[in-house]
Amino acid sequence: MSRLLQERAVHVVGIGMHPYQFPSETPYVHLGLTAIREALKDAGLQWPQVQAAFVGTAAIGMAAGRVMLRHLGSTGLSVTQVENASASGSSAFRLACQAVASGEHEIVLTVGVDKTGHARRASGSDGLSTLSPTSNLPVAKFALLARRYLRDGGLDVEALARVAVKNHGNASLNPYAQFRKPRTLEQVLASPKVAGELTVQQCCPRGEGAAAVIVASAAAIARLGLARSRSPRVIASVSTSEKLGRGDVPPIVDMVRESSLAALEQAGIAASDLNMVELHDAFSIEEIVYGEAIGVSQPGEGAHDLARGDTAIGGRCAVNASGGLIGMGHPIGPTGIGQIAEITRQMRSEATGRQHPNTRLAMAHMIGLGSVAIAHVLQKTD
Amino acid sequence: MTTANLMPAWGVDHLPTLLAHCRQCGTYTFPSNAWGCRQCGADTLAKVPMPQTPVLRNFITLHGDVVPGLTPPVVVGEVEIAPGVVEEALIAVADESQLTLDMPMEAIGADPADTQRGLRFRPLEAQR
Ligand SMILES: [Zn+2]
Numbered sequence: 357m358s359r360l361l362q363e364r365a366v367h368v369v370g371i372g373m374h375p376y377q378f379p380s381e382t383p384y385v386h387l388g389l390t391a392i393r394e395a396l397k398d399a400g401l402q403w404p405q406v407q408a409a410f411v412g413t414a415a416i417g418m419a420a421g422r423v424m425l426r427h428l429g430s431t432g433l434s435v436t437q438v439e440n441a442s443a444s445g446s447s448a449f450r451l452a453c454q455a456v457a458s459g460e461h462e463i464v465l466t467v468g469v470d471k472t473g474h475a476r477r478a479s480g481s482d483g484l485s486t487l488s489p490t491s492n493l494p495v496a497k498f499a500l501l502a503r504r505y506l507r508d509g510g511l512d513v514e515a516l517a518r519v520a521v522k523n524h525g526n527a528s529l530n531p532y533a534q535f536r537k538p539r540t541l542e543q544v545l546a547s548p549k550v551a552g553e554l555t556v557q558q559c560c561p562r563g564e565g566a567a568a569v570i571v572a573s574a575a576a577i578a579r580l581g582l583a584r585s586r587s588p589r590v591i592a593s594v595s596t597s598e599k600l601g602r603g604d605v606p607p608i609v610d611m612v613r614e615s616s617l618a619a620l621e622q623a624g625i626a627a628s629d630l631n632m633v634e635l636h637d638a639f640s641i642e643e644i645v646y647g648e649a650i651g652v653s654q655p656g657e658g659a660h661d662l663a664r665g666d667t668a669i670g671g672r673c674a675v676n677a678s679g680g681l682i683g684m685g686h687p688i689g690p691t692g693i694g695q696i697a698e699i700t701r702q703m704r705s706e707a708t709g710r711q712h713p714n715t716r717l718a719m720a721h722m723i724g725l726g727s728v729a730i731a732h733v734l735q736k737t738d
Numbered sequence: 739m740t741t742a743n744l745m746p747a748w749g750v751d752h753l754p755t756l757l758a759h760c761r762q763c764g765t766y767t768f769p770s771n772a773w774g775c776r777q778c779g780a781d782t783l784a785k786v787p788m789p790q791t792p793v794l795r796n797f798i799t800l801h802g803d804v805v806p807g808l809t810p811p812v813v814v815g816e817v818e819i820a821p822g823v824v825e826e827a828l829i830a831v832a833d834e835s836q837l838t839l840d841m842p843m844e845a846i847g848a849d850p851a852d853t854q855r856g857l858r859f860r861p862l863e864a865q866r
Contacts, residue, residue, distance in 0.1 A: 482773075483771070483773075484769055484771060484772060484773075485748060485769065485856070486769075486825075486826070487748055487768070487769075487817075487819075487825045487826065487827045487856065487857060488814060488825070488826040488827045488828050488856075489805050489807070489808055489828075489856075490800065490805060490808075490812075490814050490826055490828075491825070491826045493804060493805060495802070495804060496798070496800060496804075496814055496826060497826070499798045499800075500796050500797075500798055500814070500816055500826070503796060503797070503798050504796055548801070548802070549801035549802070550800075550801060550802035550804065551798055551799070551800045551801060551802060551804070551814075552798030552799065552800075553798075556802075600776060600777060600822070601822075
């Protein structure tokens with residue numbers, strides 16, 4: 357992929373969302389179609405012009421794509437379902453970019469859609485037992501990581517809680533977010549404890565929703581007269597998985613560091629060039645340690661940068677301007693595609709009420725259970 | 739929240755064969771019935787006991803009711819059971835005040851009243 361995206365430009369031409377929400381009786385098809393129709397309208401495209409679709413979902417079940425897409429018309433397009441845990445949507449987006457960058461297709465849809473409650477995990481079927489019933493429980497893993505980070509940095513619990521205050525605040529300004537209420541530091545700290553220092557308001561909610569993004573080649577944009585200036589370019593796409601740890605650095609943090617570094621190298625930029633990052637803050641501690649791993653903050657400086665407002669909207673590099681997983685929500689399949697939609701909206705200066713000024717270079721970074729990492733870098737198009 | 743793997747498996751009877759030791763590269767893998775060495779992938783693994791006194795590397799208290807059958811509060815630790823093998827484990831103490839970082843631990847069996855807890859750890863007798 358490293359040369360492909362440089363040789364053949366891939367642009368995001370359309371975005372659409374169904375708001376993330378608490379579990380409901382709404383069929384997934386309605387969620388997905390709402391996002392897709394909004395993305396088609398946004399791009400100024402008709403459904404028959406879409407040549408392929410990659411559907412990111414983790415919990416709906418087999419063959420969710422065509423069941424949903426047939427309601428847009430049976431055009432015979434290529435349909436592929438992608439499951440990669442929390443990174444399902446990001447992986448679907450990556451495949452869509454590859455399909456355009458390779459020259460196979462010119463206009464490709466990627467849609468993430470999910471309902472809660474139906475996912476089964478392979479880790480329960482590997483024939484092995486863990487030492488603790490908490491071993492596959494993310495909140496325990498990240499509470500342990502939080503304890504280590506606070507201890508090593510000599511920090512107090514407020515350092516963590518500020519992530520939730522910022523992201524609930526951003527989400528309160530995002531009409532697609534699951535949580536729409538700003539929270540104070542006192543409220544975050546006083547919400548019920550879940551594990552270690554992590555309180556409920558520092559953990560992402562369960563939910564459902566949909567996000568759609570349409571990517572197109574530069575040739576298609578020119579031929580169809582699409583709005584190039586509203587179409588950020590994808591300049592890096594990287595996919596990695598966890599390796600064994602080295603010493604005291606948790607393997608997941610090493611994975612974030614290596615995957616984001618590879619994406620920055622592919623994009624030909626430095627971390628300090630990024631104006632915006634959307635990342636996997638399922639738990640507050642993740643935003644701080646991943647921000648350092650990506651290079652948004654120097655090692656050990658993440659909590660200080662947050663407290664200073666460097667990662668707020670209007671700061672040096674806005675992190676999770678959407679509200680992130682904690683505030684906007686984490687419906688799994690849509691999450692990574694929602695990140696791309698947010699970055700696109702920001703680069704177009706269309707993020708009314710939560711606009712980060714001068715967003716030119718942004719990274720979307722997602723983690724999936726396992727663990728896997730997917731990183732994309734987008735660049736504003738003039 | 740997440741449903742964890744509740745298969746009760748590791749008791750004190752399994753301590754002599756808790757880990758896999760790779761005959762190719764010398765890496766330890768948990769558990770001993772793993773399908774291959776986590777470092778090099780070799781399937782020439784020997785079942786061995788813990789090669790060291792287990793050491794507590796980190797710990798928290800689980801406050802939320804997030805694991806079916808596990809009644810909070812519960813202390814969860816990261817225990818180094820072999821060089822490079824740090825596993826989450828239940829710590830059999832009333833609260834965190836009895837714990838310090840890097841303290842030696844010992845493995846004990848499950849609470850007889852709760853078959854789902856498997857192997858647990860507590861501070862080594864001399865440290866208590
Ligand atoms: Zn080996």
